[in-house]
Amino acid sequence: TEEVEDASLEDPWQDEEYFGSYGTLRLHLEMLSDKSRTKAYQQVVLSNSASLRSKVVMDLGCGTGIISLFCAQLAQPSVVYAVEASSMAEYTRQLVKQNGCEEVVTVLQGRAEEIELPEQVDILVSEWMGNCLLFEFMVESVLLARDRWLREGGVMWPSSAALTLVPCQANSYFAENMAFWERPYGLDFTPLQPLAQQEFFTKPKFSHLIEPDDCLSTPCDVIFLDMYTLKVKDLEEIEGQFQFCVKKSGFFHGFTAWFTVYFESLEAEGAAVELNTGPDSEPTHWKQTLFMLDRPVSVNAGDSISGSVLLRRNPIWRRHMTVTLHWKINGNTQETDNCQVGTKSFPMWR
Amino acid sequence: TEEVEDASLEDPWQDEEYFGSYGTLRLHLEMLSDKSRTKAYQQVVLSNSASLRSKVVMDLGCGTGIISLFCAQLAQPSVVYAVEASSMAEYTRQLVKQNGCEEVVTVLQGRAEEIELPEQVDILVSEWMGNCLLFEFMVESVLLARDRWLREGGVMWPSSAALTLVPCQANSYFAENMAFWERPYGLDFTPLQPLAQQEFFTKPKFSHLIEPDDCLSTPCDVIFLDMYTLKVKDLEEIEGQFQFCVKKSGFFHGFTAWFTVYFESLEAEGAAVELNTGPDSEPTHWKQTLFMLDRPVSVNAGDSISGSVLLRRNPIWRRHMTVTLHWKINGNTQETDNCQVGTKSFPMWR
Numbered sequence: 001t002e003e004v005e006d007a008s009l010e011d012p013w014q015d016e017e018y019f020g021s022y023g024t025l026r027l028h029l030e031m032l033s034d035k036s037r038t039k040a041y042q043q044v045v046l047s048n049s050a051s052l053r054s055k056v057v058m059d060l061g062c063g064t065g066i067i068s069l070f071c072a073q074l075a076q077p078s079v080v081y082a083v084e085a086s087s088m089a090e091y092t093r094q095l096v097k098q099n100g101c102e103e104v105v106t107v108l109q110g111r112a113e114e115i116e117l118p119e120q121v122d123i124l125v126s127e128w129m130g131n132c133l134l135f136e137f138m139v140e141s142v143l144l145a146r147d148r149w150l151r152e153g154g155v156m157w158p159s160s161a162a163l164t165l166v167p168c169q170a171n172s173y174f175a176e177n178m179a180f181w182e183r184p185y186g187l188d189f190t191p192l193q194p195l196a197q198q199e200f201f202t203k204p205k206f207s208h209l210i211e212p213d214d215c216l217s218t219p220c221d222v223i224f225l226d227m228y229t230l231k232v233k234d235l236e237e238i239e240g241q242f243q244f245c246v247k248k249s250g251f252f253h254g255f256t257a258w259f260t261v262y263f264e265s266l267e268a269e270g271a272a273v274e275l276n277t278g279p280d281s282e283p284t285h286w287k288q289t290l291f292m293l294d295r296p297v298s299v300n301a302g303d304s305i306s307g308s309v310l311l312r313r314n315p316i317w318r319r320h321m322t323v324t325l326h327w328k329i330n331g332n333t334q335e336t337d338n339c340q341v342g343t344k345s346f347p348m349w350r
Numbered sequence: 351t352e353e354v355e356d357a358s359l360e361d362p363w364q365d366e367e368y369f370g371s372y373g374t375l376r377l378h379l380e381m382l383s384d385k386s387r388t389k390a391y392q393q394v395v396l397s398n399s400a401s402l403r404s405k406v407v408m409d410l411g412c413g414t415g416i417i418s419l420f421c422a423q424l425a426q427p428s429v430v431y432a433v434e435a436s437s438m439a440e441y442t443r444q445l446v447k448q449n450g451c452e453e454v455v456t457v458l459q460g461r462a463e464e465i466e467l468p469e470q471v472d473i474l475v476s477e478w479m480g481n482c483l484l485f486e487f488m489v490e491s492v493l494l495a496r497d498r499w500l501r502e503g504g505v506m507w508p509s510s511a512a513l514t515l516v517p518c519q520a521n522s523y524f525a526e527n528m529a530f531w532e533r534p535y536g537l538d539f540t541p542l543q544p545l546a547q548q549e550f551f552t553k554p555k556f557s558h559l560i561e562p563d564d565c566l567s568t569p570c571d572v573i574f575l576d577m578y579t580l581k582v583k584d585l586e587e588i589e590g591q592f593q594f595c596v597k598k599s600g601f602f603h604g605f606t607a608w609f610t611v612y613f614e615s616l617e618a619e620g621a622a623v624e625l626n627t628g629p630d631s632e633p634t635h636w637k638q639t640l641f642m643l644d645r646p647v648s649v650n651a652g653d654s655i656s657g658s659v660l661l662r663r664n665p666i667w668r669r670h671m672t673v674t675l676h677w678k679i680n681g682n683t684q685e686t687d688n689c690q691v692g693t694k695s696f697p698m699w700r
């Protein structure tokens with residue numbers, strides 16, 4: 001097939017593109033400017049500072065080294081191995097020195113799968129999450145590093161992760177991209193609607209910000225990952241079920257997804273730190289991911305929407321996946337005949 | 351040189367990329383959703399409808415055909431030749447038919463330089479403007495079409511264009527991209543500032559929205575183009591002068607540029623229609639273009655900033671140009687020693 005030929009010419013991990021982009025400042029600035037994200041990691045270090053004393057830490061995909069610097073600044077680990085594959089690593093070294101942390105933080109440039117450490121680590125911390133939790137599949141590198149370098153009984157931060165889904169309205173997005181063509185400036189542009197459907201609704205919309213008010217139901221965790229027991233091969237296909245009760249009438253335009261990660265506490269009686277990227281928390285740089293149905297469906301309070309979500313990792317393009325949604329709407333009221341079944345697959349991106 | 355080799359392998363006009371992008375809906379949606387832009391063209395047709403009667407019109411780079419459809423809907427031209435190089439042209443044909451305009455509007459797919467019309471035209475209308483007015487240099491196609499197809503005494507819409515400049519503050523952009531690194535989360539990230547300078551200040555920032563309050567002086571038109579007399583070779587180097595009087599004290603972070611185009615009236619006593627993309631008008635999809643100095647300069651009310659701007663078209667990459675700014679600050683007050691001279695060249699993009 002064409003895809004297989006492409007992949008043999010190009011790198012199916014697209015590492016040059018992937019690590020290349022992390023060699024520029026733009027992405028790091030976006031992540032560092034995300035206060036919810038960065039302060040969550042700061043809080044994890046701060047609230048576990050007693051337990052971090054004399055521990056060996058690995059910070060995988062450390063970027064500018066912010067988490068490693070938090071460890072050195074706010075706790076007293078014996079050593080932090082800051083691992084970064086991109087060319088940012090040489091700047092990370094400068095930042096470690098500039099902040100007087102070179103006694104504690106050792107920067108290693110290399111891929112997680114290839115680096116060598118002089119010892120096993122007590123704690124593996126990483127910010128590996130992508131859009132819809134798994135996109136880019138950096139999590140694979142974290143799992144491989146865990147299996148190679150985390151000592152028996154060592155700690156994973158995040159310790160677990162959940163993917164959350166909610167059926168939602170997306171009135172503006174629908175109006176601006178689909179309804180727009182109906183009568184712009186008094187003209188009939190509907191012949192462009194199939195093109196609009198193809199261009200705006202086939203793939204998920206990243207960087208969507210849903211208002212709590214756009215949620216048609218209470219959100220539901222559909223996938224839960226335990227970072228201690230998750231295996232690389234589990235990533236090939238992950239399935240979850242949902243059952244939503246519609247709490248207000250409106251147009252069901254699609255599903256919105258986001259994730260939450262949890263950092264277990266090492267302190268006696270300590271509380272887990274949580275980084276929630278959903279609509280009830282401060283917006284993060286991940287925002288949310290919107291999956292548009294082909295057509296809006298009118299739903300009523302009391303209807304139920306049940307179904308499943310399947311994340312299927314692309315067998316060729318290893319940083320990509322396809323999200324398949326199945327849903328069934330059961331009308332609750334006599335007057336409506338609102339039983340509808342649908343299925344749609346969304347490549348992200350291939 | 352490396353550039354010359356690149357250009358011999360690739361197409362220095364990058365037409366595949368350029369026309370390819372206009373074959374998708376995203377850019378057309380962005381332009382059509384820009385009400386200031388689209389309604390300006392609608393207003394031109396509407397306010398000249400009497401004069402358009404029985405005229406032959408060419409709409410160059412017609413995209414979805416919106417301007418041609420305005421002509422057919424709001425006036426009675428004898429024919430409109432709607433010329434579009436990208437694959438959008440086949441949809442344009444459908445839209446013409448859907449709106450019952452196929453008697454008037456003839457869609458021609460092809461490049462401006464290559465299409466053949468059966469006759470000369472009375473009016474050449476086009477929306478050719480890019481960032482900083484000239485970027486992408488679609489204007490060259492318009493001039494070539496003018497010389498080939500506009501009859502003696504025919505009309506150009508736009509009829510003229512001006513590029514406007516103002517010295518400005520850019521506090522947020524400076525804070526978020528440069529000052530940010532000074533002490534994020536209590537750490538010293540200043541070693542990244544040279545990288546930030548390179549990544550965020552070397553090229554102009556497109557899609558900047560300046561507040562009227564960020565202008566340190568009254569804006570000044572620095573370049574004026576007459577669409578009847580402008581020649582293709584004039585585009586190689588265009589120079590303008592400026593002299594600004596600083597009206598309030600603050601940080602001079604850079605210059606912001608935007609353009610205005612004028613559509614002459616064909617009616618007796620009719621007023622020209624103006625499309626102004628500056629900060630005192632409704633924001634357009636072009637927004638404004640920000641040119642950051644390497645370092646902010648403190649200026650005082652009463653200082654003057656004089657200098658020049660040079661737009662030099664890239665001799666290889668024909669859709670690109672370099673903007674070179676020279677400036678000199680003359681302090682007006684005794685207590686400040688505020689005389690500073692500077693020069694900076696900004697590739698857009700090569």
Ligand SMILES: [Ca+2]
Pocket residue numbers: 127128129130
């Ligand atoms: Ca990430």
Ligand SMILES: [Ca+2]
Pocket residue numbers: 477478479480
């Ligand atoms: Ca344009």
